[in-house]
Amino acid sequence: MDLLSLARTVKHRVEAPLTEALSLARIAADPRNPVLLTLSTALVNPLYRAAFLASAAGSGVLGCLAVRPCDLESLAEYLEVPQEDRPRLRAWLDTGVRLGELGTREGCYRLRSPAARLLALPGNDAVAATLEEILRFHVPVLLDAPRMLTTGRRYSLADQDGTVIARSSLALRAMVEAALDRTLDREGPVRLLEVGCGTGAYVRHAAEANPRLTALAVDLQEDVAARAADNMAAWGLADRVETRQGDLRTLDLQPQFDLVTLHNNIYYFPEEERVQALRRARALLAPGGRLLLTTSCREGGNAGLDVLNLWFTYADFGGPLPRAEELTAQLEEAGFTDVRATRLVPGQPFRAFTGTSDGTPVTDTPVTEAADGISRTTAARAAAPSAQSL
Ligand SMILES: C[S@@+](CC[C@H](N)C(=O)[O-])C[C@H]1O[C@@H](n2cnc3c(N)ncnc32)[C@H](O)[C@@H]1O
Missing domain, CATH: 1.10.10.10 (Winged helix-like DNA-binding domain superfamily/Winged helix DNA-binding domain)
Structure with a gap:
């Protein structure tokens, strides 16, 4: 090696670490x-x-x-x-x-x-499902909302995984069961109609509380209803509970039920269709029959409920969570008497609403065409129900 090359090599060996240290310092100082x-x-x-x-x-x-x-x-x-x-x-x-x-x-x-x-832990399945619901449905609406406004896209029922929602809804189980315990007659024969049955857990609770209870459990979503039917069979209730896909808005049944329950689904109906949906529920009750409706309300809500409301605001079906006073008024407008709203836990947004049907025939106006493409109810048939029975 000549002297010049030697000098260049020495200079490079000294400068290289210096350059590396300098660039590292620059990277580390990036604000x-x-x-x-x-x-x-x-x-x-x-x-x-x-x-x-x-x-x-x-x-x-x-x-x-x-x-x-x-x-x-x-x-x-x-x-x-x-x-x-x-x-x-x-x-x-x-x-x-x-x-x-x-x-x-x-x-x-x-x-x-x-x-x-x-x-x-199996007992925490509803919590795990709630986490999945938050990530699969709540996070996307927070992310997509501005883009959905420019594209005009809206969520539909198909965007929900009904079986995840059915499991996550059971996070409210203690409160729904407490409401059911207060309403259910535990001794006489009871015919129950559960609308939007999800997993069927509440029908099971009612059937176990009253051995003489028979029920029809319906859910709008085919896969949810099928899963509920499997559950009924696994719980040994298939002989007392009929489970099937069905839509409250088009159920064509005689007014035969002693109790109609709707848990956590009144917000699947647009606000302007709620009175009509409640009339349909009343039309299926025998005279003196009762409605039990449980739901979170807007009063006293939390971030989770705010995002649920947001999801329904961006959906082509359903509507916001109800306000307690408005829902009470809607129940009365639908013809229920003795309407009561009970807050099950002080300070919590969850409430149970009850009302009684005096058996006055329901005179319905046609349901506005639903935007979800699922139900297309014409004039309600409650005043002259068909012979189809449970
Ligand atoms: C949030 S989930 C609640 C499930 C269950 N009631 C619970 O509390 O665990 C709402 C359910 O109501 C059902 N649903 C919504 N609209 C309905 C309708 N018009 N008729 C029957 N079921 C309906 C949905 O398919 C869904 O499974």
């Missing part, structure tokens, strides 16, 4: 760094963790791992993942490990975080 760090710890990581937990709970992976640690192959078999997709399953599970929700030991995945352990 966006603290913002990104704050965002990722305060907002992004919890969101990733929540999304992982919701899908791990919904897919049954948390439940499997609660029984015992499992290797990739047994989880793949449980989830029926084909051989070629197993590396993808591993990538998802390993992300759960990186997020701190799962751990690994001796080649097996196991539950690690307290949240993962809690959501794995």
Whole structure:
């Protein structure tokens, strides 16, 4: 090496670390760094963790791992993942490990975080489903709202996963059951119609409280009704409870029920159609029969209910949560007597509404055509019901 080359090499070796140190310092001093760090710890990581937990709970992976640690192959078999997709399953599970929700030991995945352990408990299924509802439906409306205004897109019932909503609704179970306990006759024969039955859990509660109760459980959504029918069979209630797809607005039945229940679904009806829907419910009651309607109301709401309202504002069906006074007035307008609204827990937005039908024939006006493409009710047939019966 000549003297000149030697000098150049020495100069480069001294300058290179200096340049690297300088560029590192410049990167570290980027003013966006603290913002990104704050965002990722305060907002992004919890969101990733929540999304992982919701899908791990919904897919049954948390439940499997609660029984015992499992290797990739047994989880793949449980989830029926084909051989070629197993590396993808591993990538998802390993992300759960990186997020701190799962751990690994001796080649097996196991539950690690307290949240993962809690959501794995069968008794917390409604909480896990609520998390999934928030991520699948609440987050998108917050994200999409401005774009939906420019494109004119609206959510439809098909945008909801009815079976997730049916499970998440059970987060209100204690309050709905308390309301049912106050209303239900536990001794005599009772014919119950449950509208929008979801999982069917409340029909089960009623049937267990009164062994002489028979019921018709209907839900607008085919898959929800099918799941409820499976549940009734599994609960040994198929001989007392008929479960089927049905729409309150078009149910063509005799006024035969002692009790009609609507839990957590009055906001599936647009505000201007609620009186009509309530009239339909009254038309199905035998004289002296009662309605029990439970729902969260706008008064005393919380962020979750605000976003639920927002979702329905961007949907082509349904409407906002009711205000207690308005719903009471709508029940009276629909012909119910002795209408009462009860707040089950002080300060909470959840209320039970009851009303009685005196058997006066319902004289309906036609239901405005629904925007969801599901029901197209013409003049209500309540005043002259057909012979179809339970
Ligand atoms: C939020 S979920 C509540 C399910 C259940 N009642 C509960 O509280 O767990 C509302 C349910 O009402 C059903 N629903 C909405 N409109 C209906 C209608 N017009 N007739 C029958 N069911 C309806 C929906 O399909 C959905 O399953």
